[in-house]
Amino acid sequence: xxxxxxxxxxxxxxxxIARLKPSYGIFVNGEFRDGRGEAIKTINPADEExxxxxxxxxxxxxxxxxxxxxxxxxxxxxxxxxxxxxKYLFRIARAIQERxxxxxxxxxxxNGKPIRESRDVDIPxxxxxxxxxxxxxxxxxxxGLGPAxxxxxxxxxxxxxxxxxxxxxxxxxxxxxxxxxxxxxPAETTPLTALTLAEIIAECDLPPGVVNxxxxxxxxxxxxxxxxxxxKIAFTGSTGVGKMIQKSVAASGKRVSLELxxxxxxxxxxxxxxxxxxxxxxxxxxxxxxxxxxxxxRLLVQESxxxxxxxxxxxxxxxxxxxxxxxxxxxxxxxxxxxxxxxVRALADSGDAEGxxxxxxxxxxxxxxxxxxxxxxxxxxxxxxIAREExxxxxxxxxxxxxxxxxxxxxxxxxxxxxxxxxxxxxxxxLWAANKLRAGVVWANTFNRFxxxxxxxxxxxxxxxxxxxxxxxxxYLESEGYLAQ
Amino acid sequence: MPSKVKTGLxxxxxxxxxxxxxxxxxxxxxxxxxxxxxxxxxIGGAFPRSESGRSYPVYDRAGALLAHAAQASRxxxxxxxxxxxxxxxxxxxxxxxxxGQILYRIAEMLEGRRDQFAAEVAAAEGLSDSQAAxxxxxxxxxxxxxxxxxxxxxxxVGGSNPVAGPYxxxxxxxxxxxxxxxxxxxxxxxxxxxxxxxxxxxxxxxxxxASSQxxxxxxxxxxxxxxxxxPGGVLNLLTGSVTELAPWLAAHxxxxxxxxxxxxxxxxxALAEAAADxxxxxxxxxxxxPLAEPGIARLGAFVETKTVWHPTGV
Numbered sequence: 001x002x003x004x005x006x007x008x009x010x011x012x013x014x015x016x017i018a019r020l021k022p023s024y025g026i027f028v029n030g031e032f033r034d035g036r037g038e039a040i041k042t043i044n045p046a047d048e049e050x051x052x053x054x055x056x057x058x059x060x061x062x063x064x065x066x067x068x069x070x071x072x073x074x075x076x077x078x079x080x081x082x083x084x085x086x087k088y089l090f091r092i093a094r095a096i097q098e099r100x101x102x103x104x105x106x107x108x109x110x111n112g113k114p115i116r117e118s119r120d121v122d123i124p125x126x127x128x129x130x131x132x133x134x135x136x137x138x139x140x141x142x143x144g145l146g147p148a149x150x151x152x153x154x155x156x157x158x159x160x161x162x163x164x165x166x167x168x169x170x171x172x173x174x175x176x177x178x179x180x181x182x183x184x185x186p187a188e189t190t191p192l193t194a195l196t197l198a199e200i201i202a203e204c205d206l207p208p209g210v211v212n213x214x215x216x217x218x219x220x221x222x223x224x225x226x227x228x229x230x231x232k233i234a235f236t237g238s239t240g241v242g243k244m245i246q247k248s249v250a251a252s253g254k255r256v257s258l259e260l261x262x263x264x265x266x267x268x269x270x271x272x273x274x275x276x277x278x279x280x281x282x283x284x285x286x287x288x289x290x291x292x293x294x295x296x297x298r299l300l301v302q303e304s305x306x307x308x309x310x311x312x313x314x315x316x317x318x319x320x321x322x323x324x325x326x327x328x329x330x331x332x333x334x335x336x337x338x339x340x341x342x343x344v345r346a347l348a349d350s351g352d353a354e355g356x357x358x359x360x361x362x363x364x365x366x367x368x369x370x371x372x373x374x375x376x377x378x379x380x381x382x383x384x385x386i387a388r389e390e391x392x393x394x395x396x397x398x399x400x401x402x403x404x405x406x407x408x409x410x411x412x413x414x415x416x417x418x419x420x421x422x423x424x425x426x427x428x429x430x431l432w433a434a435n436k437l438r439a440g441v442v443w444a445n446t447f448n449r450f451x452x453x454x455x456x457x458x459x460x461x462x463x464x465x466x467x468x469x470x471x472x473x474x475x476y477l478e479s480e481g482y483l484a485q
Numbered sequence: 486m487p488s489k490v491k492t493g494l495x496x497x498x499x500x501x502x503x504x505x506x507x508x509x510x511x512x513x514x515x516x517x518x519x520x521x522x523x524x525x526x527x528i529g530g531a532f533p534r535s536e537s538g539r540s541y542p543v544y545d546r547a548g549a550l551l552a553h554a555a556q557a558s559r560x561x562x563x564x565x566x567x568x569x570x571x572x573x574x575x576x577x578x579x580x581x582x583x584x585g586q587i588l589y590r591i592a593e594m595l596e597g598r599r600d601q602f603a604a605e606v607a608a609a610e611g612l613s614d615s616q617a618a619x620x621x622x623x624x625x626x627x628x629x630x631x632x633x634x635x636x637x638x639x640x641x642v643g644g645s646n647p648v649a650g651p652y653x654x655x656x657x658x659x660x661x662x663x664x665x666x667x668x669x670x671x672x673x674x675x676x677x678x679x680x681x682x683x684x685x686x687x688x689x690x691x692x693x694x695a696s697s698q699x700x701x702x703x704x705x706x707x708x709x710x711x712x713x714x715x716p717g718g719v720l721n722l723l724t725g726s727v728t729e730l731a732p733w734l735a736a737h738x739x740x741x742x743x744x745x746x747x748x749x750x751x752x753x754x755a756l757a758e759a760a761a762d763x764x765x766x767x768x769x770x771x772x773x774x775p776l777a778e779p780g781i782a783r784l785g786a787f788v789e790t791k792t793v794w795h796p797t798g799v
Contacts, residue, residue, distance in 0.1 A: 128649065243764060247762075251758075438662075440790065440791060441792050442793045445796055449652060449794050453646045454794070456792065464764065466790050471642075
């Protein structure tokens with residue numbers, strides 16, 4: 001283990017900045033009130049201490065929210081011009097920027113992710129999404145979707161816990177820009193930033209019912225999906241739940257877009273700039289503790305550079321700092337929940353059982369909270385569970401290849417197809433590999449980049465529909481398929 | 486001579502369709518006996534009979550026997566999917582210009598056999614000669630329309646994305662993969678072409694279940710495909726019972742998308758539910774008018790947007 005020349009002094013953000021309230025409710029028809037479901041405590045995954053009590057929604061609250069969204073859709077919102085809708089969205093973007101620090105701290109408290117990431121990625125990108133789609137609201141007739149594309153109606157949206165505010169922005173911004181109204185359910189373990197967003201939306205004077213936010217568990221999600229008053233479902237989450245949603249709306253004629261799981265291959269060719277590639281590998285799988293559907297969780301290394309890459313990667317991982325998410329020096333935060341930690345542990349244990357070799361840096365874990373060290377498995381075979389199943393944690397599975405064709409074959413050998421990475425200095429090889437990879441997002445000599453102008457979404461069992469960019473509009477318009485999904 | 490070869494059957498040529506009798510005409514003494522065609526499946530570029538050995542009678546609208554068509558089985562369907570998967574890398578990897586030329590070539594082949602197809606469509610659909618000819622002409626024109634899209638669609642729906650960082654970022658439509666289609670039940674040729682051509686032109690390979698009651702014109706179409714440089718396996722054609730085959734197609738784990746245009750309303754929900762098990766893209770338009778302006782909705786139904794990032798810098 002390399003010696004550390006200088007110890008880092010702790011540089012924590014103050015949790016007071018988050019302006020936590022003792023309790024939160026649901027946001028329906030422009031008003032906050034207690035949900036009629038279970039009252040749960042949302043906890044800080046870094047120390048398991050309760051942060052706030054949340055009065056969750058139940059099916060009756062879903063009825064109210066859908067009714068409010070319908071009324072707003074048929075009343076005020078459809079009578080609001082694109083230019084006026086745009087200004088509401090610009091307001092929201094600006095308000096998120098104004099309260100960025102508060103939201104970042106709140107996000108790191110509720111989710112466990114390092115403040116560096118919530119501050120530099122989650123919150124600014126969420127604001128950017130509102131800003132981007134705001135500009136579309138009065139330009140839809142120029143989007144190549146026909147002369148007068150129409151909104152779908154009431155959109156039911158269910159989002160995950162890995163990027164709580166950012167996923168809310170990905171869902172709400174395009175829906176409102178295109179003239180739909182929204183009923184959104186944040187994840188049960190991370191409702192707080194979505195509820196602060198509700199506060200922002202109320203302060204921005206959006207008409208009541210245009211956005212409704214219902215914290216709750218899977219039953220609330222199911223009520224939204226099944227609700228006859230909902231015209232469109234947008235879901236981000238696991239492939240298993242995505243399949244159930246696709247099946248349960250088959251009879252209803254609801255429009256659906258699904259952003260599901262992944263098992264991305266990150267391919268390192270022997271002519272790659274190895275130091276840069278190692279940074280890309282680290283960013284690919286350890287960003288956000290690996291709680292990323294497009295994480296580069298399968299590392300495919302060309303055999304001739306395998307030893308060099310693994311040695312360099314191990315050296316680099318020794319320098320990662322795991323601990324307090326609010327500390328600005330922290331690289332790896334907490335696992336979001338005990339349930340997720342159990343899943344990560346079980347899959348990692350299956351790696352041991354199936355004969356792969358586990359390695360983690362010398363990395364003390366805090367006594368309290370949910371923690372898992374950055375972990376690298378070498379000697380992984382294609383058939384191993386850790387090479388096939390989405391772990392959604394800081395666990396990298398390393399496989400090797402000899403020829404470029406073999407790399408592509410292995411990369412595509414998965415039911416998923418969300419993202420992929422390519423590392424090589426040869427331009428023609430990048431374009432060749434990018435063309436062959438069956439994945440919706442391909443990062444070449446970079447990884448895990450996101451931008452509101454860039455379409456995001458999967459092939460195969462990673463889902464369908466795109467979020468971001470002009471393509472993201474199609475998920476919320478009756479466009480008769482003018483654009484590619 | 487051509488009038489005898491038209492349908493490969495001895496159905497009276499002059500009889501008005503709705504009044505035709507169910508009795509095959511006896512050839513006059515000394516008249517040449519026509520060579521009848523065996524209507525088979527088209528899988529992987531070959532024309533096999535059903536592995537099940539089954540066939541079923543196909544009648545014209547008046548109830549006269551036209552021919553016995555192959556009645557495909559689940560095993561035939563699996564063979565067809567496997568052929569389509571095998572053909573996918575080649576077809577999706579072909580240049581758009583090449584795909585466009587091949588689709589145009591299909592139009593040329595169809596045009597050259599216009600009379601034959603008109604006769605077969607007339608027999609299958611009970612149309613007058615001029616109505617049937619109009620269907621064939623529209624089908625030819627539809628191949629031409631879609632052929633021209635091959636090297637333009639990506640320009641219309643793809644492009645570069647101005648991301649906020651030092652990256653070049655572009656999006657392009659790519660074929661979804663193997664598409665399973667249930668062809669329209671009424672419009673035997675034009676309907677078939679209208680659903681198949683848009684899936685093919687973007688680089689998908691397809692498995693199509695033909696109209697159960699009117700399968701014969703498209704079996705002949707497969708002959709035109711086989712002589713149009715369309716690689717074997719790119720289009721695989723099954724004739725038989727939609728009711729029997731469609732559930733297997735919808736549930737097949739190596740099919741990426743499903744076009745339910747020809748599935749009856751009552752069957753669609755179960756098929757869409759089966760499709761969800763592998764997150765298939767399901768295209769099930771409420772209405773279908775083969776004579777309407779096609780638009781580009783069908784092109785968008787079976788493509789995936791791929792977005793590629795690369796840093797810029799020195």
